[in-house]
Amino acid sequence: MEKKRTMEKKIIIVTAVPSLVIVVAVVLGITLGKTTFKQEFEYRCSMFESSKKYNCTEIWHEFEKAYVNQDPCKIPMNAYDSLVAAAPFEHACKKTMFWSKTKNLVHDLTENRDDVVALEDTLLGSVLGGLHWCGEKGNSDTFTSGCPGWNECVNPRRSFWSRVSTAFADFACDDVTAMLNGSIDTPFDPESIFASIEVKRFNYPRVKSLNVVLVTQNKTVTNCTNASLKDLQKYLDQGITYNCEEVTETQIQDCSSHPEKPCGACW
Numbered sequence: 001m002e003k004k005r006t007m008e009k010k011i012i013i014v015t016a017v018p019s020l021v022i023v024v025a026v027v028l029g030i031t032l033g034k035t036t037f038k039q040e041f042e043y044r045c046s047m048f049e050s051s052k053k054y055n056c057t058e059i060w061h062e063f064e065k066a067y068v069n070q071d072p073c074k075i076p077m078n079a080y081d082s083l084v085a086a087a088p089f090e091h092a093c094k095k096t097m098f099w100s101k102t103k104n105l106v107h108d109l110t111e112n113r114d115d116v117v118a119l120e121d122t123l124l125g126s127v128l129g130g131l132h133w134c135g136e137k138g139n140s141d142t143f144t145s146g147c148p149g150w151n152e153c154v155n156p157r158r159s160f161w162s163r164v165s166t167a168f169a170d171f172a173c174d175d176v177t178a179m180l181n182g183s184i185d186t187p188f189d190p191e192s193i194f195a196s197i198e199v200k201r202f203n204y205p206r207v208k209s210l211n212v213v214l215v216t217q218n219k220t221v222t223n224c225t226n227a228s229l230k231d232l233q234k235y236l237d238q239g240i241t242y243n244c245e246e247v248t249e250t251q252i253q254d255c256s257s258h259p260e261k262p263c264g265a266c267w
């Protein structure tokens with residue numbers, strides 16, 4: 001009798017321990033995955049220069065609300081309306097700079113100087129830049145892998161960038177600069193966020209001029225006469241003055257390393 005009871009205990013321990021380990025590992029894995037994204041979000045938010053004006057707890061909450069517990073292929077742009085409202089831009093609207101296919105060069109340029117501001121320099125742009133996320137119906141977690149691709153469907157990442165780009169373009173005023181890539185065949189790509197969203201939001205007289213800086217390298221592919229840039233002018237609201245300049249990448253880099261020079265002198 002005594003022996004049998006010991007045997008039963010052993011069996012219970014033998015089966016219980018491994019399943020407990022699995023349960024702990026799964027819970028820990030999910031928790032770690034979740035807190036890693038949330039922690040990264042909150043860390044970047046708190047590191048943002050002027051974060052004192054922002055409430056990162058509230059911003060996280062508004063962000064999460066847009067996609068959590070929802071089909072990751074059915075997240076419309078306006079799901080982020082309250083997030084955008086919770087984190088308004090605070091730079092001077094006339095410093096707004098746009099880019100397409102010149103991200104790294106623009107980032108190097110705006111990083112050290114405060115006379116030009118790209119979307120990636122704003123709170124939402126800097127917090128979510130380079131991150132991947134999505135939710136799932138029936139689940140309150142944030143996933144960072146297995147999310148729909150950029151062109152796959154109406155997904156949380158693409159809708160976020162579309163929504164925040166819309167707000168960024170609506171915010172821009174006076175003389176707007178756009179840095180485009182002269183080393184590719186079509187510098188004004190109709191599929192780009194710049195062409196499909198931002199340019200269409202420039203309204204006269206809020207925006208007075210658009211200055212395209214076409215970045216060239218030694219082996220330049222395109223110049224300011226390119227037909228895609230003619231299309232760009234057709235998209236522009238009447239009254240907005242258009243200008244295009246070809247500027248070498250070396251000149252822009254030189255400007256990045258001399259933040260004391262006014263940007264206008266760079267092109």
Ligand SMILES: *[C@@H]1O[C@H](CO)[C@@H](O)[C@H](O)[C@H]1NC(C)=O
Pocket residue numbers: 055057058061
């Ligand atoms: C930040 O927002 C959270 C959630 O909306 C709120 O509970 C908290 O009081 C706010 N903090 C400050 C400092 O306003």
Ligand SMILES: *[C@@H]1O[C@H](CO)[C@@H](O)[C@H](O)[C@H]1NC(C)=O
Pocket residue numbers: 101102103104105181182183184215249
């Ligand atoms: C322009 O595009 C080419 C090809 O994708 C890339 O190699 C180059 O770095 C881009 N130029 C800039 C200034 O980003």
Ligand SMILES: *[C@@H]1O[C@H](CO)[C@@H](O)[C@H](O)[C@H]1NC(C)=O
Pocket residue numbers: 217218
């Ligand atoms: C472009 O040419 C200049 C000199 O003509 C050279 O110093 C520079 O390294 C070249 N840049 C590239 C990207 O080839």
Ligand SMILES: *[C@@H]1O[C@H](CO)[C@@H](O)[C@H](O)[C@H]1NC(C)=O
Pocket residue numbers: 221222223224225
């Ligand atoms: C611009 O590029 C076209 C070909 O794409 C060329 O025919 C033209 O001479 C170039 N213009 C200038 C000013 O370099």
Ligand SMILES: *[C@@H]1O[C@H](CO)[C@@H](O)[C@H](O)[C@H]1NC(C)=O
Pocket residue numbers: 184185186221222223226227228229
């Ligand atoms: C210029 O723009 C047109 C139309 O957008 C494009 O098809 C063409 O290949 C571009 N590039 C050059 C170098 O001509």
